[in-house]
Amino acid sequence: MVDEPPAIELRGLARYFGERAALRGVSVRVPAGATLAVLGRNGAGKSTLLRILATLLRPHDGEALVFGEALPRRGFAVRGRLGLLAHEPLLYRELTGRENLEYHARLHRVGPARVQQVLEAVEMERRAEEPIRLLSRGMVQRLAVCRAVLHDPQLLLLDEPRANLDPAASGLVEPLIGRQSGCTRVLTSHDPRAALAEADLVLALRDGRAAFVGPPAEIDQAKLDALYA
């Protein structure tokens, strides 16, 4: 569609924590279906950006539009259409994987059949009746992926999605959160090479400012070194 709004549009976005600016003057436009890789050192503002897009943090300045809806005012129109996979799995430790997912399914008005479907997709249906606290970190991460995609979001916000996943598990979640998912994706990674390989667009953050916005082909080793220096 020609006049479909971009999935994400940021104009001069800023967010402060007290006097410290976590993000300043960030502008980027992500077309629907594209993948944006957000690069930068620890504390560069990557997670803040993801939390703003997830409607969990309020932008302080500039504009943030998701699916053409301005945040934070129209956050409710966006919430059900995005999936966030952050550092914390957002699962209750004392409940089983299935109970956790059923809880999220009810909140998102998704039927129980979908829970079974995603559990099978990540091959966790056998361990789904165990409390989260008994599972290994990789298994918890697989369940967290299930949680994030349970309601078929159109926009995936992935903060280091492959943390704690071995290659096999990484392959399992690929259809859910990889390029094949067909979702617009925003991802960060501790491994800039891997992130670049997946990306259509790169946003490099340095101290909360956009150091580089453009296609991954334009980012070379020297720029990467400067970014992580």
Place this chain on the structure above:
Amino acid sequence: MPSTTYGKGLRGLSLATLATIALALALVFFYAPLDADQGFVQKIFYIHVPLAIVSLCGFIFGAALAVGHLRTGDRKWDMRSYVAIHMALIFGVGGLITGSIWAKASWGHWWVWNEPTLVSFLIVLLLFATYQPLRFSIEDPERQSRYASVFAIVAGAFVPLNFLAVRLAQEFVHPRVLTLGGGNLPGAMRLTFLISLVGMALLYVTLWKYEMAAKNARSQVRRLRRTLLGDDSVRPAGRSAAPL
């Protein structure tokens, strides 16, 4: 915030406050008649009751300003609310101490439980005393001001409910010659009381404005330094109960 100048008219207001308080004190000592039962100590009434009334109004004022903060999301309202409440706390402690002295003088005890106004006042003060610790234990400044406003509103609404409950709990209210409103005071006492009340209220407003002006100036200086000299020129603000 730059357009807000809290210092405006402060000189005139300060002079008016000074004059009113001087007049009130003169009336208290030279004009108001000596109470037949309680003697000279009764005159602390002219300090105690206005302090308590102004302090309670200050809490309510702070709650109203907190509503402004939550409605607009503008943190200058939080600053106003903070200054209002912390000033009211200082007046409140003064009110409690003078009230205690008065209680000792008129009933022979430093503390009386059958004086509902005094008891309610203590409870309100205990509640608002947690305002500063609450602020101090929330690190993120934005969350701090939001939570402080929620607290201020709840605590503000608590004030009248608490007075109602405590007053009803007293089956035998101590017979009082003087009621709070000064409704049945003899004329001279009443005039003195009203002028004292006005003086105390003016003092509150003046101090509120002084502190707002100081806080405002300080934050503007900080902002200027950051703009002109760069972010590293100011030391990062330490943890504080006060809004920045």
Place this chain on the structure above:
Amino acid sequence: MRTALILLRKDLRLELRTLETVPAMILFALVTFVIFHFGLNRSTIDGQLAAGVLTATLLFAAMLGINRLFVAEREQGGFDAFLLAPVDRSSMLVAKAAALFVFLAALEVIAVPAFGLLLLGPSLGPALPGLILVLALADLGLAVIGTLVSGIAVQTRARDLIGPVIGLPLLIPALIATARAAGPLLRSVHAPAAPPGKWLAILALYDLVFALLAYAVFDFLLEE
């Protein structure tokens, strides 16, 4: 409402699974009765003293539950998960207040008969219907204020301290009304059948005002 039920169900399931809160509240209440027995040096108490001991004990036991009400949400990402869902945010207040109410009711089902056995002079039976009414109204107020206070305190660094320090003064009027409503019911002689209407009305007014207030301000506690 639907969302509140989903949340409540999850909270009750978590409590049943961990048995963290309610058993601790019950044990706390029982120990407190023993402490009052020695502190007052009385084998039986009645009337206003009995009502005061019962109310104070329940209030302090409730503080334990209030302190823990949001801990799982804060530490295990429950807040974020809830905020990501396209649901009405006030349902969190309703669900948590309902959960706290259930916890308090569970506490009282054990603690009130235990109080009757251990400390109360007159027999509990005749007072029970009136007492249930009073405690139901008191629990409503405790649940609402407790949820609000807990929601504030859970985001502070010293949450175990901030909760009671804010909560106890806020609950004093409820404590006054509860104790005064229950006092006549627990008299040894001339106990009326119904609690005094004046105090029930105060309690109801208190519940209503704070329920509306909590509903108005609670969303601000969730936002980031």
